[in-house]
Amino acid sequence: MxxxxxxxxxxxxxxxxxxxxxxxxxxxxxxxxxxxxxxxxxxxxxxxxxxxxxxxxxxxxxxxxxxxxxxxxxxxxxxxxxxxxxxxxxxxxxxxxxxxxxxxxxxxxxxxxxxxxxxxxxxxxxxxxxxxxxxxxxxxxxxxxxxxxxxxxxxxxxxxxxxxxxxxxxxxxxxxxxxxxxxxxxxxxxLFPRRPPSIDHPSLHDMYAPMAALPPPKFGVQSEPLISRIYYVTSDHLNRMQALASSNGVKRTRLQSFSAFLWKTVAEAAAAGVDGQRKVVAKMGVVVDGRKRLSNGDKNMGSYFGNVLSIPYGGKQVEELVEKPLSWVAEKVHEFLEMGVTEEHFLGLVDWVEAHRPVPGVARIYCGHENEEGPRFVVSSGQRFPVSKVDFGWGKPVFASYHFPWGGDAGYVMPMPSPIGNGDWLVYMHLFEGLLSFMESKDPQVFKPFSWDYVLSRH
Structure with missing residues (x-):
């Protein structure tokens, strides 16, 4: 009990x-x-x-x-x-x-x-x-x-x-x-490695490292606790972010636009010293699913059960992220994502792991260094979360969410579709408490704490 x-x-x-x-x-x-x-x-x-x-x-x-x-x-x-x-x-x-x-x-x-x-x-x-x-x-x-x-x-x-x-x-x-x-x-x-392997692409070494070469992720050890919150973000606000993130005829995706907005907000919190110390670099990673990149005509890849993930990331000076417009930040998101969305990247990543076995590898975004300052977090994508399809015979869900208080010292954010199906998002965030408080006070119209009025009145 x-x-x-x-x-x-x-x-x-x-x-x-x-x-x-x-x-x-x-x-x-x-x-x-x-x-x-x-x-x-x-x-x-x-x-x-x-x-x-x-x-x-x-x-x-x-x-x-x-x-x-x-x-x-x-x-x-x-x-x-x-x-x-x-x-x-x-x-x-x-x-x-x-x-x-x-x-x-x-x-x-x-x-x-x-x-x-x-x-x-x-x-x-x-x-x-x-x-x-x-x-x-x-x-x-x-x-x-x-x-x-x-x-x-x-x-x-x-x-x-x-x-x-x-x-x-x-x-x-x-x-x-x-x-x-x-x-x-x-x-x-x-997902077998190639013969001979090819691990020369610089993105592999920028994004991953053998565990023996880096301080291990500090699971369960933080100076300030990370906490979980669930927000709902309306489609109107997502559309505004997308409009501000797009420029010169290039339309950014909703996920890229939201990630850019979040990166900029985290930088603003770091610049304000919400945890009592000004930070100089803010890092953000975005999870990429490699199934489509690796399918190459093989339908089995679309139903492959396992992990087919990579986490490209970028790090920028806090002042730069704060001062530049959202379209510039979104462009930087697009640039570092480009490193991890190709077939060659995923094939190379498989080869990279093979070359270092049995020493495990780790995504660098998860591992901080003592001489590095600044917040780090990862944005995943739960947009394919099939809320409406998880009907066991007694009706569709009124609410669903991932829950991942993973214990590391990097934050984690998972946007998911609203069960209402109206284009709004539910966003699970696992970040430092001071950072979440800053976001809520700065953009209360965007980061709205979830309440049941949002969904139950529509079911």
Whole structure:
């Protein structure tokens, strides 16, 4: 039993859900791109408003039955990560199954403070993965609403992979949709290194380094704690950012425009010395999915389950980011992104990891140096988060978000589509508390704390 902001979560049952048709035990190596991911879990939680047609026990039963079937297709999720003889992580497809937690919370959906997920979600509505690769929790609320949450080992898959699994799981649960629309691909040969390897591209050495050559990421060690917040940003404000970020006939994407706006805002906070010390350089990375870059006519890449990520980044003087117009900042975002959006970059990254194995590599944006000053953060993209497709048979979600208080000393930002489908965004931010306070006070019309009035009145 755990307590949250004025409510208590009571665990009623914990069991292991195994695949309906177990496979023969076997080993599945992690790809070179998986090996770039440190041992971290990320979570996603999905809220359903009072599905009156079904009781909590019947919904849980449906979730478990569908999960057992989904694990036949997604069999690695029923396995365990172990360390092999070279000291590298490897996936043992053991058919162990997935820990499934049933819980009840004495709170109504509209009373959950989603603006502050550290108090409402962390350790309460999202499971703490203790075994295996995946953990699931279903929590029934006082009003009859339901929260479904998952915690996944990031070394096994990225957000794209989690999205595929969630959609397949939901499709299987629906009574009139017995088959899944897309089958996951676990062919590690799609990410085999080249012979001979080619790691001469300067972007590889600018963006990544062997762990032995850098101070390790300071997981769990910060001078100031990073905290999580969820905001909603309206389509009108996103359109204005895009207009200001575009110039000379070049239209920037919404993600590039928002990232530029955020980079500039973080620089303004650093220039103002919000943590008591003026900083000189602000660094921002943007997560790039390499599936389209590596597809080369192979349809399997579009359904590949694993990590296919790179994190190009840029660092600029704080004063420069503050003084220059948003269009200039957006141009700098575009420039450093260009280094990480090509097929050659991803092929080279696979080769780069191979050249340094078994020494693990790490994205430089995550590793600060004692002689470097300034904030660092990463912007991911949850725009493909399939909120409307995660319907287990009792209606579409009214709210869903990733949750990733990852413990490093670099910030993390994840923009996602609003469940309303009107072009607005929900934005999960894991940043320093002083920085978030600065952003809210400087641009309160942009960074609006999430409230249930935003979605429940529209459902």
């Amino acid at each position: 755990v307590s949250g902001e004025g409510f208590i979560v009571s665990v009623s049952k914990v069991e292991v859900v195994a695949p309906e048709l177990p496979m023969q035990e076997h080993w599945l190596p992690l790809s070179n791109l998986d090996l770039l991911i440190p041992p971290l879990d990320f979570s996603v939680f999905i809220c359903y408003k009072n599905p009156s047609s079904m009781s909590f026990p019947s919904m849980v039963g449906s979730l478990k039955n569908a999960l057992a079937q989904a694990l036949v297709y997604y069999y690695p999720l029923a396995g365990e990560v172990v360390t092999n003889s070279t000291g590298e992580p490897e996936l043992f497809c053991s058919n162990r199954g997935v820990d499934f937690v049933e819980a009840v919370a004495d709170v109504e959906l509209h009373r959950l403070n989603m603006y502050n997920p550290d108090d409402t979600i962390e350790g309460k509505l999202v499971p703490k993965k203790k075994h295996g690769v995946l953990a699931v929790q279903a929590t029934g609320l006082k009003c009859g609403s339901l929260v479904v949450a998952c915690a996944l080992d990031h070394r096994i898959g990225d957000a794209y992979s989690a999205n595929m699994f969630l959609v397949s799981w939901a499709e299987i649960a629906q009574p009139n949709k017995p088959i899944i629309s897309a089958h996951p691909c676990f062919r590690r040969s799609l």
